[in-house]
Amino acid sequence: MTAPPAHRAVAERTPVLVDHAELRTALTGLFAGHGIPAARARLAADALCHGDLTGLDSHGVFNLGRLYLPLLTTGRCDPRAEPETVTDLGACAVVDARRALGLWAAAEAMDDAVARAARHGIGLVSVRGATHFGCAGFHAARAAHAGMIGVVASNCGGQRIARPPGGALAMLGTNPLSVAAPALDGHPFLLDMSTTVAPTGKVRVAARRGEPVPAGWLEDAAGEPVTDPAAFDRGEAFLRWLGGSARTGVHKGFGLGLAVELLAAVVSGAAVGPAPAALAGDGRPHGSDDDIGFFLLAIAPQVLRPDADVAGATRSLFGALTDCPPVRDGEPVRYPGWWEAELAAGRRRDGIPLPPHLYEELTALGLFGGPR
Numbered sequence: 001m002t003a004p005p006a007h008r009a010v011a012e013r014t015p016v017l018v019d020h021a022e023l024r025t026a027l028t029g030l031f032a033g034h035g036i037p038a039a040r041a042r043l044a045a046d047a048l049c050h051g052d053l054t055g056l057d058s059h060g061v062f063n064l065g066r067l068y069l070p071l072l073t074t075g076r077c078d079p080r081a082e083p084e085t086v087t088d089l090g091a092c093a094v095v096d097a098r099r100a101l102g103l104w105a106a107a108e109a110m111d112d113a114v115a116r117a118a119r120h121g122i123g124l125v126s127v128r129g130a131t132h133f134g135c136a137g138f139h140a141a142r143a144a145h146a147g148m149i150g151v152v153a154s155n156c157g158g159q160r161i162a163r164p165p166g167g168a169l170a171m172l173g174t175n176p177l178s179v180a181a182p183a184l185d186g187h188p189f190l191l192d193m194s195t196t197v198a199p200t201g202k203v204r205v206a207a208r209r210g211e212p213v214p215a216g217w218l219e220d221a222a223g224e225p226v227t228d229p230a231a232f233d234r235g236e237a238f239l240r241w242l243g244g245s246a247r248t249g250v251h252k253g254f255g256l257g258l259a260v261e262l263l264a265a266v267v268s269g270a271a272v273g274p275a276p277a278a279l280a281g282d283g284r285p286h287g288s289d290d291d292i293g294f295f296l297l298a299i300a301p302q303v304l305r306p307d308a309d310v311a312g313a314t315r316s317l318f319g320a321l322t323d324c325p326p327v328r329d330g331e332p333v334r335y336p337g338w339w340e341a342e343l344a345a346g347r348r349r350d351g352i353p354l355p356p357h358l359y360e361e362l363t364a365l366g367l368f369g370g371p372r
Contacts, residue, residue, distance in 0.1 A: 058201030
């Protein structure tokens with residue numbers, strides 16, 4: 001018997017719960033099947049799962065078939081690439097990723113930065129020749145787990161998505177930035193943001209769900225708000241920078257985007273968005289996210305101030321914030337990373353909810369046994 005339309009609609013919206021360990025194992029096998037060495041395949045799987053665990057669904061397995069598998073199957077990413085250190089000055093280094101999968105290459109680079117910071121108090125690894133690395137926060141958090149402060153930034157290589165304020169051509173990427181540090185037990189501070197109001201992934205998730213986006217996310221060629229997320233991929237809408245407009249501080253988001261371009265691309269020698277080639281565009285997003293640059297910084301305050309109680313000062317800082325009386329009962333004051341840690345703990349325990357269409361897509365890729 002065919003289900004009534006209303007029941008079918010509910011079924012199509014009801015998430016499918018997937019065990020985190022099962023998903024991680026399946027992703028590891030898929031990456032390994034494409035030629036990525038086993039340990040790095042596991043690291044890539046962890047990086048991808050981070051988005052789904054922490055609620056950043058636009059940067060989780062949603063991107064597997066749309067972004068990462070095409071990188072591998074078209075040769076834009078080399079599954080067996082071995083990054084090469086081209087400059088090593090002790091506390092800092094420049095690395096050519098040689099088209100390695102960014103999901104694991106950025107994580108290894110941050111681990112290298114952490115090791116350098118343990119010796120020198122600070123460790124900087126600047127990477128060029130990279131591919132998309134998923135959630136910036138996953139990589140920054142590796143420093144926090146080591147008791148350090150982590151800073152991560154990435155440009156979008158030669159891809160141009162957003163227009164400069166007052167400009168008619170797309171010239172920069174979303175240029176994400178993340179800062180992580182130890183805070184209260186089990187709840188590290190973790191800021192993970194694009195310098196545009198929203199990343200492209202969130203726009204595409206909304207389009208796939210058939211839901212409008214908030215009025216401040218997108219604008220048309222004349223700068224008027226657009227709420228239809230599908231307009232972005234049609235080339236009829238552009239991402240706005242943090243701050244929104246000249247009256248509300250768009251120079252702040254745009255300036256952060258340029259700062260990321262300097263730190264991630266100019267320092268490493270990666271491709272940059274605002275290049276002469278960008279001027280040949282027709283105004284819409286163009287270019288490709290090849291030769292991406294990463295900036296990975298680890299700071300070890302306890303090495304720089306060995307006699308100080310850095311951990312105690314950090315706990316006091318974040319403890320004071322969470323003790324701040326809330327404006328509304330039941331809505332406590334929390335810092336970036338708190339709710340993500342809570343959500344991740346729950347999803348590890350209860351499962352990761354995937355939209356039915358995404359579960360079916362992953363099943364078709366061989367990750368799961370079949371329909372539930």
